[in-house]
């Protein structure tokens with residue numbers, strides 16, 4: 001998967017768990033929590049969906065690495081290649 | 083072998099089930115009753131000549147009202163976590179409700195400004211104090227599971243001069259969610275204040291069945307199983323670890339058990355001689371009268387949705403020393419949710435605090451007679467609150483603390499559960515968790531959120 005694909009994976013997941021958010025204007029380097037109405041419960045859902053849809057595991061200690069769209073892509077891309 | 087067994091298909095059990103099954107856990111809910119809902123279920127009554135009505139057990143009001151698209155609130159979290167659509171609840175808003183004491187009436191609605199202006203009008207000397215209190219409440223982190231107990235009555239009495247105002251503010255919050263008599267923990271108070279005064283009341287058009295249909299449908303869609311008429315008789319534990327549950331159909335193996343039946347009810351069923359903490363049955367139970375009329379109350383005569391009525395100088399939120407306490411009541415006019423239709427039958431509901439032990443001790447014949455007294459008092463209250471109403475009662479039902487116990491298996495018919503809670507949802511037994519009422523979150527929205535958060539914490543995050 002390319003980094004673009006991984007980014008799309010994350011956006012698709014967020015679109016499903018927070019259907020009321022406008023994702024067309026997401027800034028890559030600003031924390032997702034700040035731009036969107038996401039709380040810790042929603043981050044759990046991102047992690048659970050990554051596992052369910054793509055068999056990608058994110059241990060609890062690594063949740064902070066999902067803070068921005070850019071950090072998601074950086075952290076997750078190697079996991080998709082594995 | 084299940085990943086999780088859930089005891090009870092009430093609000094919290096269904097919510098926990100959805101969360102776990104959504105992420106591919108193998109989940110089964112065991113429910114003793116033949117239908118879902120628990121403390122907020124529904125039933126039918128037939129009377130001669132072949133008259134039948136359907137009743138919601140509870141559901142005066144769903145708290146935590148938000149408008150579509152509003153974010154960051156408990157109800158919006160619930161929708162997101164369960165992947166439910168706002169519109170599917172078909173919410174209808176209250177007109178307004180009121181707290182009616184002998185010397186003052188305070189109205190409130192889904193617009194907090196109304197309550198503010200009422201306090202300013204009737205308690206001008208305390209208005210600034212009230213605003214400061216609201217500020218404290220808004221800033222407070224009520225979800226901190228490490229918070230220590232703080233008496234609301236003490237705290238409010240320090241900040242508000244007129245004790246009448248303290249009582250009036252506390253009245254709806256106590257009767258809509260306190261397992262403790264006359265006082266409550268301040269964090270519980272904050273939760274209730276936000277959910278009732280800052281957010282507000284609404285009701286799904288189809289009553290509680292709308293909510294239950296949404297939850298059960300979603301649970302089955304994501305792959306969960308429900309077994310009705312199947313009580314969990316024992317919770318099987320070995321070396322302080324969960325093995326599974328015993329039902330009339332045999333042993334069911336499970337890695338985790340989430341119980342919504344209550345703390346004493348759960349501990350009582352644990353198989354092994356583990357030393358478990360004491361958890362008493364709660365003191366508070368109710369009678370509920372549901373009246374059907376041949377017409378609706380005209381809005382010119384009565385346009386409130388709920389009245390928190392108290393006819394004494396003090397509000398006594400406690401187990402009464404008589405069968406029931408008719409000095410206070412919750413009075414609900416479900417027809418006054420908007421948009422209200424004015425034709426057809428009218429419905430009114432009246433709740434009194436009641437003493438379980440006294441109801442339990444009655445012989446069948448006296449029991450029926452006492453229910454008639456509750457009915458007569460309820461009708462009297464209708465005439466007090468709506469003096470000009472000339473509708474005729476066409477159908478009625480009264481249920482008592484023993485009815486609540488019989489259909490929900492909560493000891494002593496304790497509507498808000500034990501006075502002992504498991505705030506963190508844990509028990510001394512590995513992989514046995516408490517959800518709903520005795521995790522400490524009550525009401526429809528509260529118990530659903532309890533099921534969500536405890537299953538997230540231990541069912542989804544707890545794993546590697």
Ligand SMILES: Cc1cc2nc3c(=O)[nH]c(=O)nc-3n(C[C@H](O)[C@H](O)[C@H](O)COP(=O)(O)OP(=O)(O)OC[C@H]3O[C@@H](n4cnc5c(N)ncnc54)[C@H](O)[C@@H]3O)c2cc1C
Nearest residue numbers: 090092093094114120121122140142143314518519525526
């Ligand atoms: C009269 C009344 C009016 C109310 N009005 C309102 C209101 O207007 N608004 C509001 O928000 N809330 C209201 N409530 C409160 C609300 O209904 C409850 O707080 C909420 O439903 C609790 O849900 P729960 O899942 O924690 O527990 P429960 O609903 O009690 O669920 C527990 C379930 O477990 C089942 N069970 C018990 N033992 C076993 C066993 N051994 N094996 C299998 N299953 C078992 C029970 O049958 C039940 O279905 C009212 C309650 C009552 C009684």
